[in-house]
Amino acid sequence: MKKFNRIKAVLAEKDKTAIWLAEQVGRDRSTVSRWCTNDMQPPLEVLYQIAEILAVDVCVLLVRKDNKED
Template sequence: MAKRRIFNRIKAVLAEKGKTNIWLAEKVDVNKTTVSKWCTNSTQPTMESLFDIADALNVDVRDLLVSNK
């Protein structure tokens, strides 16, 4: 079975900030299931959503992504 790649760090940043999926869902006006899928990397947020997430968490958008280097 192929290993699922991790593209974002949303779950890690939420934990670092002491925030929950439900809190983020309310802040960026999406369903909590959507946030859960982002946190498990089963789906990825749009670029617009990624910037909204960064704003809500008060982090640089690059902090939400896994580096390819």
């Protein structure tokens, strides 16, 4: 599966959970879980909100195009 975001990895680096993130952004846990597994992507404005909550640059949450991870 092609990955577009690194939300799950950044949450792990910050020792946070998807449930915690769901509470922070006011979204359903299942929605955030789908973002974390790259089944779907958060809207751009939510991605910026997540970056702010996690105190990272939004670019940290994105997978580079030349990344060969599948």
